[in-house]
Amino acid sequence: MELTVDELATRAGVTVRTVRFYAGRGLLPPPRLRGRTGLYGADHLARLELVRELQSLGLTLAAIERHLEKIPPDASPEDLALQRALLSPWAPERPEELDRHELDRRAGRHLGEETLVRLEALGVVERLPGGAKVRVISPALLGVGVEMAALPLPLDTLVASHEAVERHTTALAAELQEVFQETVVRPYRESGRAPEERERLMELAGRLKPLLIQSLVTSFQRSVDKAIRRSADR
Secondary structure (H helix, E strand, O other): OOEEEHHHHHHHHOOHHHHHHHOOOOOOOOOEOOOEEEEOOOOHHHHHHHHHHHOOOOHHHHHHHHHHHHHOOOOOHHHHHHHHHHHOOOOOOOOOOEEEHHHHHHHOOOOOHHHHHHHHHHOOOOEEEOOOOOOOOOOHHHHHHHHHHHOOOHHHHHHHHHHHHHHHHOOOOHHHHHHHHHHHHHHHHHHHHHOOHHHHHHHHHHHHHEEEEHHHHHHHHHHHHEEEEEEEEO
């Protein structure tokens, strides 16, 4: 595969300016030259797609640079695709921008000003300039967020509860990802990156997330029950 910078940008769904910016930051290796024309290959496209995946996770450019430093410069397109597969199962939903009418339809009810204030404080939505639209940070959590916002509890209580869950689940996800990298991905790299092993890892990455989520929910329920019993025994 040989692509000009315009063709690479089109395939990756970015602008030529973005490609050149990434290259300038060292996120993409230099192109191969044919005369005065720079040519990009499948490895450039795979690395560019990985950068976009990392951006979708909310990583800063500095964090992306640190992540890419751990990947060998000569990593094949297949290895880079594996990196994306390992990241994608942990990636959050893409935020959506909705007008107020569509937001009410998704929520199944009219959301008044007070409810919007509470949803914004909970990190479920973000109001956009002009007030006509909102950004739903996690569409899957909109229903839960609406129900939480409707509870007759002080906003401080809801926010503190949300922040506690966010803090601990973020730390847990980071630890689990590190465990997977150290105990699965590293041995794969050190064993020579057999193609059949790569396919197995990509399949495992896709199956792991729902199992861990189910385990997390069950464990959390047990922990809440224990906390309630300890509190009642005091």
